[in-house]
């Protein structure tokens with residue numbers, strides 16, 4: 001699970017981030033509306049927490065603009081204002097839910113859980129990814145190739161899922177690091193290559209058709225056989 005927190009108060013941001021991380025989320029932070037919108041557009045998030053009052057671009061404007069292009073991503077607005085009008089505005093701008101500050105972390109997590117359950121129901125299709133005879137069922141956390149079940153570690157699974165979500169698009173090592181690992185490693189690190197190799201041993205080696213390809217000098221791509 002990956003979450004984006006768009007919040008300009010560092011203390012609040014890190015308070016929420018810690019809680020999400022303790023619930024096994026990978027967390028990205030943005031401190032203003034423009035940065036938040038840019039990150040939301042260039043990454044895939046399971047949930048976005050969006051503060052109402054933000055520098056550069058307000059939370060409500062970010063929400064409205066994101067909603068137009070990313071109808072599926074769950075957005076939870078965080079507002080310091082407790083007025084009914086602002087809550088209505090949040091929902092009209094396309095937020096899935098709102099929470100008035102200050103809030104209890106238990107309530108925040110309950111709201112996020114509810115949003116995730118709802119969006120999972122809405123995106124049942126998106127939970128099943130495939131490439132050739134390789135299938136990933138995210139609800140069941142199950143990967144099969146030619147009907148054969150594959151045992152992947154959590155990290156291998158996350159890596160494969162990311163490649164499948166971006167099928168036919170080259171993923172750079174940096175993108176993979178940012179999406180699959182929460183920490184930004186030194187760019188010299190070969191951790192991505194190591195994991196790609198482990199994944200290949202399970203996903204490609206026993207089969208004739210190779211799905212995971214190296215794009216020299218760029219990164220990796222998963223492609224339909226024969227493509």
Ligand code: CA
Pocket residue numbers: 007008009051052053054
């Ligand atoms: Ca704020």
